[in-house]
Amino acid sequence: MRSSFRMRDQKSTRATPLTCSTNRLWKLLRRFAAPICAFACTLLTAIPAYSGELLQVPVRGQQTQAIFIEQPASAPPWVIVLFAGDDGAIALGETGPTTMRANFLLRTAGYWTSAGDAIAIVDAPSDQSSGMNDAFRLSETHAQDLHVIVAALRQRFPAAKIALVGTSRGTISVGNVLQREPRLADAYVLTSPVTIGMRGETGLSGMHWDVSTTPVLVVSNENDGCRVSPFSAAHTLAKDNRFQFLAVSSSERGGNGASECGAKSPHGFLGIETQVLSAVSRWLEEPGTVPR
Numbered sequence: 129m130r131s132s133f134r135m136r137d138q139k140s141t142r143a144t145p146l147t148c149s150t151n152r153l154w155k156l157l158r159r160f161a162a163p164i165c166a167f168a169c170t171l172l173t174a175i176p177a178y179s180g181e182l183l184q185v186p187v188r189g190q191q192t193q194a195i196f197i198e199q200p201a202s203a204p205p206w207v208i209v210l211f212a213g214d215d216g217a218i219a220l221g222e223t224g225p226t227t228m229r230a231n232f233l234l235r236t237a238g239y240w241t242s243a244g245d246a247i248a249i250v251d252a253p254s255d256q257s258s259g260m261n262d263a264f265r266l267s268e269t270h271a272q273d274l275h276v277i278v279a280a281l282r283q284r285f286p287a288a289k290i291a292l293v294g295t296s297r298g299t300i301s302v303g304n305v306l307q308r309e310p311r312l313a314d315a316y317v318l319t320s321p322v323t324i325g326m327r328g329e330t331g332l333s334g335m336h337w338d339v340s341t342t343p344v345l346v347v348s349n350e351n352d353g354c355r356v357s358p359f360s361a362a363h364t365l366a367k368d369n370r371f372q373f374l375a376v377s378s379s380e381r382g383g384n385g386a387s388e389c390g391a392k393s394p395h396g397f398l399g400i401e402t403q404v405l406s407a408v409s410r411w412l413e414e415p416g417t418v419p420r
Contacts, residue, residue: 178224178237180247185280187273193253194220195277197284198237199246206245206412207281207288209313210237213296213320213391215259217252225249232295232319232396239405246288248281250274250301262329265300271308274301278312289314291412296320296357296395303332310339315415317408318371319347320354320395323361331356337369343415344371347404351379353388354395374407376400 180198187193210233212218218225218234225234240247252260253273264270278290290313294302299321306316322331337344348362359375366373380399387393397404411417 180224182220182222183280185277187253187276188255188269191254191273193273193277194251195280196220196224196249196251197246197281198224198241199285200241200244202244204244204246204285204288206240207248207285207290208240208245209248209250209278209281209290209292210234211250211292211294211298211301213294213298213322215252215261216250216265216298216301217257217259218249219257220249220251225251228391230391230396232391232401233293233298235391236401236405239402239409243409246285248277250277260301262297262300262331265297266304266330268308270301271304274305275309275312291315291317293317293408294319294321296354296389297322297331300332303335303337306339306342306344307335307337310337310342315343315345315412317345317347317411318362318365319397319404320349320352320357321346321362321365322356323365324356324358326356329356332365337371339369343411344369345374345408345411345415346371347374347376347408349394349397350375350377351394353393356389357395372411374404374411376404376407 178196178198180196183195183197184192185195212228212231212234214228217227219227228234234249237247237249256264281290292302292305292313299318302316302318303321305312323333325331325333346362346366348359350359352359363373363375365371376397378394378397378400380394389395392398
């Protein structure tokens with residue numbers, strides 16, 4: 129397997145000056161070294177373990193939005209709001225997701241709590257329990273539901289910042305909020321974004337954002353073989369919208385046409401999960417800057 133990382137800053141071509149102090153170095157070591165070591169152990173298990181709280185948040189009339197919250201013992205600096213791919217219906221229960229547990233963001237959720245952050249895993253709303261299509265993910269109704277969710281999280285974690293993080297079709301939900309209400313969250317991350325429309329589903333194709341200073345990071349694998357999320361289109365999306373771009377490269381379980389859009393493939397960053405999440409975590413330390 130070949131793997132590599134590089135960050136491309138679409139907002140500036142100037143090198144970011146490196147400043148370092150003993151205090152900052154110690155802070156970074158505490159944030160990144162411990163979670164990497166702890167999270168590496170969790171990757172050895174096939175099924176992730178969750179220990180948190182299931183909430184049913186009223187959003188529209190009788191409709192509710194389920195979220196699963198897990199938090200560290202101390203006050204978290206960030207709440208990482210996770211949006212799974214496919215149709216987004218992960219059937220949250222008292223012990224977390226009961227379906228799609230192999231999804232990139234779901235199987236790696238423990239990284240964030242190990243780093244001292246809280247996580248909020250988002251299910252499909254009650255009237256979309258059979259799954260969300262792209263039209264719903266792109267709708268004003270969905271964006272309003274997510275506004276309610278973020279408001280509830282800010283009330284629960286008043287000192288924390290909020291990051292909306294989506295993978296695959298989950299990036300459609302994140303991209304919808306980013307277009308309609310970019311200041312709702314403090315940062316946005318699109319991993320393996322669905323940029324190509326196919327079979328009646330539009331994905332993020334044709335969308336453009338004018339978000340000025342809102343920090344947005346796009347992450348893509350050079351060997352992503354999924355037809356709706358090619359690396360070249362992810363790079364173009366980042367370039368055209370002046371988002372920052374993290375290019376990674378790994379090929380574990382790649383080349384199998386039947387599973388190229390699956391979680392356990394380059395599309396789902398198989399084998400390089402820790403490196404990808406560590407890079408995203410460093411970016412969140414200073415959103416809008418290039419992590420080194």
